[in-house]
Amino acid sequence: MADASDRSVDKAAQEMIARAQDDDIGLAWDRYDAMQPQCGFGQLGICCRICHMGPCRIDPFGDGPQEGVCGATADVIAARNLVRMVAAGAAAHSDHGRDVTHALLQAAENPEGSYLIKDEAKLLWLAEEFDIPTDGRQTNEIAAELAHKALEEFGRQEGEVIPTHRAPQPRQELWRRHKIMPRGIDREIVQIMHQTHMGVDADYRNILMQGLRASLADGWGGSMLATDLQDVLFGSPEPIRSQTNLGVLKEDYVNIVVHGHEPALSEMLVEAARSQKMLAKAEQVDAKGINLAGMCCTGNELLMRQGIPSAGSFLMQELAVLTGAVDAMVVDVQCIMPALADLSPSFTTKLVTTSPKAKMPGVEHIEFSEDEAMVVAEQIVAAGIENFPNRRDSRVQIPDHVMDLIGGFSAEYVHTMLGGRFRPSYRPLNNAIIEGRIRGVAGVVGCENPQIPQGYGHVTMAEELIKNDVLVLVTGCSALADARAGLLQPDAALEMAGPGLREVCEAVGMPPVLHVGSCVDNSRILIACCNVLLEGGLGEDISDLPVAGAAPEWMSEKAISIGFYVVGSGIFTVFGTPHPVLGSENVTRFLCEDMEEIVGACFAFEPDPIKAAQLMIDRMNRKREALRLEPMMYAEAAST
Ligand code: NFS
Ligand code: SF4
Numbered sequence: 001m002a003d004a005s006d007r008s009v010d011k012a013a014q015e016m017i018a019r020a021q022d023d024d025i026g027l028a029w030d031r032y033d034a035m036q037p038q039c040g041f042g043q044l045g046i047c048c049r050i051c052h053m054g055p056c057r058i059d060p061f062g063d064g065p066q067e068g069v070c071g072a073t074a075d076v077i078a079a080r081n082l083v084r085m086v087a088a089g090a091a092a093h094s095d096h097g098r099d100v101t102h103a104l105l106q107a108a109e110n111p112e113g114s115y116l117i118k119d120e121a122k123l124l125w126l127a128e129e130f131d132i133p134t135d136g137r138q139t140n141e142i143a144a145e146l147a148h149k150a151l152e153e154f155g156r157q158e159g160e161v162i163p164t165h166r167a168p169q170p171r172q173e174l175w176r177r178h179k180i181m182p183r184g185i186d187r188e189i190v191q192i193m194h195q196t197h198m199g200v201d202a203d204y205r206n207i208l209m210q211g212l213r214a215s216l217a218d219g220w221g222g223s224m225l226a227t228d229l230q231d232v233l234f235g236s237p238e239p240i241r242s243q244t245n246l247g248v249l250k251e252d253y254v255n256i257v258v259h260g261h262e263p264a265l266s267e268m269l270v271e272a273a274r275s276q277k278m279l280a281k282a283e284q285v286d287a288k289g290i291n292l293a294g295m296c297c298t299g300n301e302l303l304m305r306q307g308i309p310s311a312g313s314f315l316m317q318e319l320a321v322l323t324g325a326v327d328a329m330v331v332d333v334q335c336i337m338p339a340l341a342d343l344s345p346s347f348t349t350k351l352v353t354t355s356p357k358a359k360m361p362g363v364e365h366i367e368f369s370e371d372e373a374m375v376v377a378e379q380i381v382a383a384g385i386e387n388f389p390n391r392r393d394s395r396v397q398i399p400d401h402v403m404d405l406i407g408g409f410s411a412e413y414v415h416t417m418l419g420g421r422f423r424p425s426y427r428p429l430n431n432a433i434i435e436g437r438i439r440g441v442a443g444v445v446g447c448e449n450p451q452i453p454q455g456y457g458h459v460t461m462a463e464e465l466i467k468n469d470v471l472v473l474v475t476g477c478s479a480l481a482d483a484r485a486g487l488l489q490p491d492a493a494l495e496m497a498g499p500g501l502r503e504v505c506e507a508v509g510m511p512p513v514l515h516v517g518s519c520v521d522n523s524r525i526l527i528a529c530c531n532v533l534l535e536g537g538l539g540e541d542i543s544d545l546p547v548a549g550a551a552p553e554w555m556s557e558k559a560i561s562i563g564f565y566v567v568g569s570g571i572f573t574v575f576g577t578p579h580p581v582l583g584s585e586n587v588t589r590f591l592c593e594d595m596e597e598i599v600g601a602c603f604a605f606e607p608d609p610i611k612a613a614q615l616m617i618d619r620m621n622r623k624r625e626a627l628r629l630e631p632m633m634y635a636e637a638a639s640t
Helices: 009-021 028-034 040-044 074-109 120-129 141-156 162-165 167-178 187-193 204-234 264-272 276-284 294-306 315-322 340-346 371-390 411-419 428-436 456-467 476-484 491-492 498-506 521-535 558-570 585-599 611-627
Strands: 240-244 254-260 290-295 311-313 328-331 350-353 403-406 440-444 468-473 513-517 547-551 573-575 603-605
Touching: 009 315, 009 491, 028 315, 040 187, 074 141, 074 264, 074 371, 074 476, 074 558, 074 585, 074 603, 120 141, 120 162, 120 315, 141 162, 141 204, 162 167, 162 204, 162 428, 187 204, 204 264, 204 294, 204 456, 204 521, 204 585, 240 294, 240 311, 240 476, 254 264, 254 371, 254 403, 264 290, 264 294, 264 371, 276 290, 276 371, 276 476, 276 491, 290 340, 290 371, 294 311, 294 403, 294 476, 294 513, 311 315, 311 476, 315 328, 315 340, 315 403, 315 558, 328 340, 328 371, 340 547, 350 371, 371 521, 403 476, 403 513, 411 521, 428 498, 428 521, 440 456, 440 521, 456 468, 456 476, 456 585, 456 611, 468 476, 468 498, 468 611, 476 513, 491 498, 491 558, 513 521, 547 558, 547 611, 558 573, 558 585, 573 611
Parallel strands: 254 290, 254 328, 290 311, 328 350, 440 468, 440 547, 468 513, 547 573, 573 603
Antiparallel strands: 240 403
């Protein structure tokens, strides 16, 4: 039997994995093992199912067929498959953005409804960007017009996706020159689907360029709008204390876990769970109260705005159910394992689906709609409370592991954090980089994957980076893995940071690993880069900056879209396991070399997180040299 420590670096996860083994319950890791050996054609990206003359597959050893029935080569097949992943990922993020826009419209048109506008300053800032007059107008009117204009970004046919204009001028010009400036969010995704239909594009480079264009529509469009409009509706995050790991579940409370990605419903669940009406109901079933906990990115959204504790990340979803203490698990969209449907009843967890886009056979569906958000939220909380008496106490086992953390660093907040309330500015960050206290900034993001011990890639990489004076920004499941390891705690983490980074962090009281949110909030990292450039002294374009990105344990199509827009924005990015393209030398070379000449950055694939961190550090060092920045202030940190 596999050792639990080979499956996760986290103690709580190990405890639940061992419990599953004792009870003979299969988890993602077991299903992964049962799947071995996985299909080599699929892994190499050279299996094509695009038309019904196929499926076709290219022989990677050169003895068998080198073309599909239509004549498509490994290059075409691998490129098409990859950009279809971009299309799906960009669609997921952007559809999330669209739903938030509907919630904003709801708030604007129905002031008596469930949603309020919490960040008026951000609303006004966005109104200016979208050319919406604000003088003498009501907040609601402005919000309604913004929602309509934001919706147009999805369906726009010509022109340029408006938030792309936040990118530095040289970057915008580069996108125009290479014809990858996105026109409309949906349009670029649709074009991928058309371009990769049987018998359309047979030029792998042209296919991959459209992948870049659609991904930019995600990063600088769909995801960015999701982030911004969520801030308008639910408030812009500010640093907040919270906790994470399975130990946040409470034995005597009704535990409701919210899992998925969108805060529109879960924000209402927070309110419902705090309401007198629901608390009284919980008392009736002898519960001490209602304990809401997050999972995956819905969890990240609630954590950074409301301080709601997070029970865990992607590979913890089954483990949370295994505690036997989850009375309801409420899911919306994305990263929800179908396996939950079978697992939940054996541990008296009531699973509730809420999105018309994400149902499961045999699972109760309480459909969420923006116009009766609070009614639905109360219904769901009530379902959790009613399920509490069904709990079998003898089966409850909550791992005794909880970690404190600080989350909620937005790009805007960095102004205040570093410059102070009176003189908000990025100057101190820029100076710290210029003077060689901070070597550079890394964004470490993305999923978990049973191919890698859970958290090993994220935590090892983050530790190696901070040791080398690299400020680390984290989102999504990466943020939660680091949080469990204590890296989002200022004190603990500072002991591990290099001397220059430690000095800066101590001066402003921030952790060296900053939680900037969920996966759509990777857009905040792009904005932070823009702010650094605007502050001056570090070049003209994002590709000049000593920055790098990484997704050490990625699995989802969204991660491919993120990788594409990050590289397309000029940031070198390392993926832990390779994209499924190695069956085509040309596509691999395009991603890992040629893109450098086109967008000023490229991908690298490196499974060892320490080596991957070194690649990122090398990149930062070269950018520092090109900018003629001072040598790192403390020489010993420079050599590891
Ligand atoms: Ni990002 Fe967040 Fe996690 Fe991966 Fe899934 S939850 S959107 S896709 S698994 S990081
Ligand atoms: Fe085969 Fe070409 Fe059809 Fe793909 S598109 S399945 S390679 S015939």
